[in-house]
Amino acid sequence: xxxxxxxxxxxxxxxxxxxxxxxxxxxxxxxxxxxxxxxxxxxxxxxxxxxxxxxxxxxxxxxxxxxxxxxxxxxxxxxxxxxxxxxxxxxxxxxxxxxxxxxxxxxxxxxxxxxxxxxxxxxxxxxxxxxxxxxxxxxxxxxxxxxxxxxxxxxxxxxxxxxxxxxxxxxxxxxxxxxxxxxxxxxxxxxxxxxxxxxxxxxxxxxxxxxxxxxxxxxxxxxxxxxxxxxxxxxxxxxxxxxxxxxxxxxxxxxxxxxxxxxxxxxxxxxxxxxxxxxxxxxxxxxxxxxx
Amino acid sequence: xxxxxxxxxxxxxxxxxxxxxxxxxxxxxxxxxxxxxxxxxxxxxxxxxxxxxxxxxxxxxxxxxxxxxxxxxxxxxxxxxxxxxxxxxxxxxxxxxxxxxxxxxxxxxxxxxxxxxxxxxxxxxxxxxxxxxxxxxxxxxxxxxxxxxxxxxxxxxxxxxxxxxxxxxxxxxxxxxxxxxxxxxxxxxxxxxxxxxxxxxxxxxxxxxxxxxxxxxxxxxxxxxxxxxxxxxxxxxxxxxxxxxxxxxxxxxxxxxxxxxxxxxxxxxxxxxxxxxxxxxxxxxxxxxxxxxxxxxxxxxxxxxxxxxxxxxxxxxxxxxxxxxxxxxxxxxxxxxxxxxxxxxxxxxxxxxxxxxxxxxxxxxxxxxxxxxxxxxxxxxxxxxxxxxxxxxxxxxxxxxxxxxxxxxxxxxxxxxxxxxxxxxxxxxxxxxxxxxxxx
Numbered sequence: 001x002x003x004x005x006x007x008x009x010x011x012x013x014x015x016x017x018x019x020x021x022x023x024x025x026x027x028x029x030x031x032x033x034x035x036x037x038x039x040x041x042x043x044x045x046x047x048x049x050x051x052x053x054x055x056x057x058x059x060x061x062x063x064x065x066x067x068x069x070x071x072x073x074x075x076x077x078x079x080x081x082x083x084x085x086x087x088x089x090x091x092x093x094x095x096x097x098x099x100x101x102x103x104x105x106x107x108x109x110x111x112x113x114x115x116x117x118x119x120x121x122x123x124x125x126x127x128x129x130x131x132x133x134x135x136x137x138x139x140x141x142x143x144x145x146x147x148x149x150x151x152x153x154x155x156x157x158x159x160x161x162x163x164x165x166x167x168x169x170x171x172x173x174x175x176x177x178x179x180x181x182x183x184x185x186x187x188x189x190x191x192x193x194x195x196x197x198x199x200x201x202x203x204x205x206x207x208x209x210x211x212x213x214x215x216x217x218x219x220x221x222x223x224x225x226x227x228x229x230x231x232x233x234x235x236x237x238x239x240x241x242x243x244x245x246x247x248x249x250x251x252x253x254x255x256x257x258x259x260x261x262x263x264x265x266x267x268x269x270x271x272x273x274x275x276x277x278x279x280x281x282x283x284x285x286x287x288x289x290x291x292x
Numbered sequence: 293x294x295x296x297x298x299x300x301x302x303x304x305x306x307x308x309x310x311x312x313x314x315x316x317x318x319x320x321x322x323x324x325x326x327x328x329x330x331x332x333x334x335x336x337x338x339x340x341x342x343x344x345x346x347x348x349x350x351x352x353x354x355x356x357x358x359x360x361x362x363x364x365x366x367x368x369x370x371x372x373x374x375x376x377x378x379x380x381x382x383x384x385x386x387x388x389x390x391x392x393x394x395x396x397x398x399x400x401x402x403x404x405x406x407x408x409x410x411x412x413x414x415x416x417x418x419x420x421x422x423x424x425x426x427x428x429x430x431x432x433x434x435x436x437x438x439x440x441x442x443x444x445x446x447x448x449x450x451x452x453x454x455x456x457x458x459x460x461x462x463x464x465x466x467x468x469x470x471x472x473x474x475x476x477x478x479x480x481x482x483x484x485x486x487x488x489x490x491x492x493x494x495x496x497x498x499x500x501x502x503x504x505x506x507x508x509x510x511x512x513x514x515x516x517x518x519x520x521x522x523x524x525x526x527x528x529x530x531x532x533x534x535x536x537x538x539x540x541x542x543x544x545x546x547x548x549x550x551x552x553x554x555x556x557x558x559x560x561x562x563x564x565x566x567x568x569x570x571x572x573x574x575x576x577x578x579x580x581x582x583x584x585x586x587x588x589x590x591x592x593x594x595x596x597x598x599x600x601x602x603x604x605x606x607x608x609x610x611x612x613x614x615x616x617x618x619x620x621x622x623x624x625x626x627x628x629x630x631x632x633x634x635x636x637x638x639x640x641x642x643x644x645x646x647x648x649x650x651x652x653x654x655x656x657x658x659x660x661x662x663x664x665x666x667x668x669x670x671x672x673x674x675x676x677x678x679x680x681x682x683x684x685x686x687x688x689x690x691x692x693x694x695x696x697x698x699x700x701x702x703x704x705x706x707x708x709x710x711x712x713x714x715x716x717x718x719x720x721x722x723x724x725x726x727x728x729x730x731x732x
Contacts, residue, residue, distance in 0.1 A: 096621060098545055125624035135615035137634060147633070148623040198619070205623060 031064035035280045036269040040068030040256070044208055044239045045090060045127075050104035052085050052094065059085045061263040062104075067209065072231060072240045074250035074271065077260030078286065083243045086260070087211050090241065091127035092120050108209070125152055128202035132214040134194035136186035136201070141178050144186040144197055145169060148205040164204050172200035173230050192223025199230065203238070210234065212242040216249065228253050247287055251275050259283045350711075354704025360493035360506060361455045362444040363418060363482065365397040367426060371437040380434045390423035390430075391415075394445065401487065402478055413475055419446040421495075421507040444491060449505040449698035451479065459490060496705065500673045501687065505698030508691070510706050512673040516586050516666070516681030517655060517713070523590025523677055524597055524654050529647045531594075532601030533636075536643075539602075540609040541631050560599035567596045568660030576664060583665035584680035592660045597650040604646020608639035641725040648721035652714055658685035684710045 030048060031038045043066035052060035060082045067073055067090075075083040085094070092113060094100040106113040113123055125148075136144050145165045148154075155161035165182075169175040174196045178189070186197050195215055202210055212231070216224040231240060231253045244250050250257055250271065257274040259267045259282070267280040278284040305313070371378065374388040395415050399405070405414045422445040429443070430436060447455070454469045454476070471479075482488045500512030535556075543549045571592035575581045581588050612635050620630040661667065666682050667690065674681035682690065684706065691703040 091622065093618065093622065096617070121624050121626050124622060129618075129622035131615065131618055131622065133615055135613075135619040137616065137619060138638065147625075151623075151625055151629055151633075201619075201623060 031062075031265065033062060034064065034265045035267040035283075038064045038066060038258075038265070038268050040066035040071060040073075042069045043067060044069050044109060045241075046105075046107045046110075047086075047089075048105040048107075050086070050089060050106060051102070052082070052089060053101045054097070055099040059263055060089070063263075063265045065258055065265060065268065067239050067241055068256075069208075069239050070235060070237075071256060072235045072242060072254045073256045073258060074254035075241060075243045075258050075260060076245075076247065076250050076286070077266075079245075081260040082263040083258075083260040084213050087129075087213055087241060087243050090209070090211055091124045091129055093124075093129065095120065125205050126207050127209045127211060128205060128207035130195070130198050130202055130210065130212045130215045133218050134191055134198055136189070136194050136197050138185065138187055140183045141169075141186045141189070141197060142182040145200050145204045148201060152205060154205070168200040168204040169197075171203055171234070172196045173226065173233075174200055190223070192219050192226060195219060195223070195227060196230065199227075199234075203234070207238065209239045209241065212240065214243050214245060217245060224249070247275070247289075259286060261286075350704050350707050352704075354701055354706075354708050356456050356460075357496060357701040357705035358493055359456075359490045360495070361447045361452045362489055362491050363447050364442060364487045364489065365394065365418075365445055366400070366440055366442050367393050367397050368440040369393065369426075369430065369437050370396070374430065375437060380437075382431065385430055385434065386427065388427075388430075390426040393426055394418055394422055401482065401485075405478075410474065413472060414478065417448055417451050417475060417478065419448050419504060419506045421502070421504050422446060424507075444489070446495070446506045447488070449696060451475075452506055453698055455479070455483075455488065455490065496702070500671045501669060501682065501690070502671060505694075505696045505702060508699070508702060510684070510687065510709050512670060513682045513684045513687035513706070514709065514713075515674050516589075517683040519586035519674065519677040519681070520589040520593060520683055521651055521655060523587055524593040525647070525651060527590070527594040528597040528601050528650065529643075532598050532647070532650075533605050533643055535598075535602050536605030536609055537631055537636075540606050541627065541635065556599050556602050560603060563659075564596055564657050565659040565663065567592050568663030570595065571660060572663045582678060582680070584668050584670065584682075585678050586666075586674060586681055586683075587677040588664050589661050589666050589683060590677065592664060593654040593657060596657065596660065597647075597654050600650040600653065601643075601647050604649070605639070605643045608642025608646065609635060611642065612638045637728075641728040644724045644728070645721050648717055648724075652717050655713060655717065656685055656710070658683070658689055661686050684713065 045067040047066070048064045050060055050063045051058070063082075063086060065073075065086075075087065077083050088094045089102055089106060090108075090113075092102075094102055102114060108123065108126060112118065137147065139147070142165055145168050146155075146161055149161060149164045155164055166175060166179075169178065174193060177193060178184075178197075186194065189197060195218075199210075199215075216227050219227065228249065231242065234240060235255075242250075242253065254271045257269065257271045258265050259274065259278075259280070261282050267274065267278060267283040269279075274283060275287050278287060370393065373392050374390070375381075375384055377384065395411070398414050398418065399411070402414055405411050425443070425445060429441070446452075450470050454471055457469075469476075479488065495507055496509050498511050499507060499509030502508040539549065539552065571588060575588045575591050576583060581591075616634050616638065617630055620634045621627075625633065661683055665680075667686050668680065668682070669690070670680050670682055672679070688703055688706045688710065691699045691706060
């Protein structure tokens with residue numbers, strides 16, 4: 001079903017191999033536009049030379065980036081720089097936009113996401129997504145969380161489904177607040193609770209990667225803090241890529257940071273280095289608040 | 293007037309002048325607002341007045357049709373007249389001359405009508421349809437032969453009109469009637485003897501069309517309309533929703549989709565009689581379906597309603613927020629699951645409203661039905677979508693066209709039934725809407 005591409009230019013680290021052994025190519029050759037090391041130890045997602053066009057607009061230009069297991073990578077940059085576009089490429093949400101064309105090499109566990117035989121449904125089950133605006137289904141809290149498990153057939157019976165729902169709500173830190181009203185509408189929760197419900201819904205499917213597209217931009221500071229704590233806890237189990245406009249948030253939750261600028265990744269590196277000692281002039285201007 | 297550049301800064305308005313100008317403009321704005329409100333109120337009032345006028349005329353003309361004058365006759369079921377052989381054969385019973393029984397009963401009440409001419413005038417008072425209720429009585433219970441039974445029998449429509457006019461307080465020359473002096477005298481005598489009464493016109497609700505106004509009923513047309521709408525609903529709703537889903541959610545933008553879209557919008561504007569011609573050519577002449585059948589009527593109305601349903605359903609699907617679609621897709625739902633689990637339930641109220649508005653339009657449609665033969669005079673109440681029938685609006689048209697004066701009030705009464713039908717449908721639409729929307 002899924003095919004391994006044998007193209008020579010492309011580096012495909014097998015999931016269980018030692019990362020040093022599979023990276024014989026210098027970083028500059030992989031990503032000529034980018035300062036810093038785009039590769040990650042034990043990468044689950046590998047992108048090489050990714051391009052996205054919306055009609056005539058070249059929204060993402062030749063980006064390469066790895067996302068490692070158990071790491072939180074923050075994607076930062078000014079508005080319209082392509083970070084959300086990049087994120088949406090990773091579970092093929094751009095397929096829903098008719099004018100979008102994606103090219104380049106996007107791999108999940110070494111398998112080409114955009115190969116002909118790739119099952120998008122399977123891909124999205126493995127790469128979950130949390131959106132900018134909390135978007136629970138207009139159904140009960142229980143149904144919201146159970147939905148993914150149900151359509152993917154993860155639970156054999158009601159008891160297993162109950163376990164999945166409770167476990168997911170627990171990991172999303174929501175169970176104490178909603179356990180007495182699981183049949184109430186999910187849309188009746190507060191904004192922060194709704195967003196945690198969306199996270200619970202995502203982790204109920206047991207994905208390998210969670211993509212978060214500005215998950216806190218619609219929330220107040222207290223709800224934001226709770227989500228950030230949650231991201232911290234979740235990073236023990238999942239790879240997380242988070243798009244954020246808040247530099248403080250990126251600094252708080254992420255281990256690596258990629259700075260996007262006009263469709264290119266300008267710099268990638270450990271978060272503390274990006275914020276304290278950026279190598280690229282544009283990165284420095286952005287993180288010090290000179291523009292953006 | 294042109295002002296030199298260097299002069300502009302000095303022309304800054306003083307605070308007093310600013311306030312004065314704002315005040316003047318405010319007064320102008322308020323005046324416009326008052327005027328606009330008046331226009332709005334005026335149009336609403338005009339609409340209400342015309343609506344009341346319409347309802348008032350229709351109800352004023354039609355309410356009397358729900359009652360019908362009956363005469364109380366002691367019918368002697370003479371076995372020698374009805375069943376001379378004594379075999380109680382149902383074939384014999386069904387063709388026997390029951391009018392003789394009515395005539396005999398009338399002669400007992402008014403014995404002095406002796407000459408042939410007088411007797412004929414007397415017999416004319418009772419509806420020609422009275423014999424049918426006698427026949428039904430005998431057929432239901434042949435044991436009644438030889439006995440005497442008091443029965444309420446319908447009076448002729450001319451008599452009915454005169455009696456209703458009297459009941460509403462008109463007297464003498466105010467009432468134009470074709471009845472003779474002699475007949476009126478008899479009627480007054482019968483009234484004095486409490487032999488005549490205005491009773492609920494059950495025939496109007498239970499029978500089909502008839503040449504005799506006092507026997508004509510709305511039930512045949514109502515059932516015809518019902519079968520037609522059933523066919524229309526069963527075909528146009530699933531087809532329309534499926535088409536809307538395909539066009540909104542699955543079809544990729546292409547010239548082909550644009551062509552389909554333009555054609556759907558054009559079809560919605562095609563005059564209904566054209567659909568009638570199409571139905572005649574395709575369903576009757578080509579496929580050989582029967583004329584006057586509610587099935588064909590329903591098919592024609594489906595063609596007519598389909599564009600409305602598609603347009604309404606597309607609008608309903610479009611109004612579902614994209615975040616719901618993203619949420620479903622993001623969790624790994626297939627496009628099909630996304631549509632059926634999330635988009636459809638949210639779009640359902642809008643789709644139902646569109647469908648019911650389309651249905652209501654179809655219910656009131658008569659022009660295309662004329663083309664497929666549903667305008668025929670059909671007495672029998674249809675038993676299914678294949679049996680010949682008319683529809684409510686066509687029945688109204690037929691009655692409005694009839695020369696008998698008693699059909700005037702029945703036309704209005706039929707309009708009342710049609711309006712009641714529409715009100716029920718609209719109420720259903722509102723109810724369905726609120727029911728589906730309660731799920732957040």
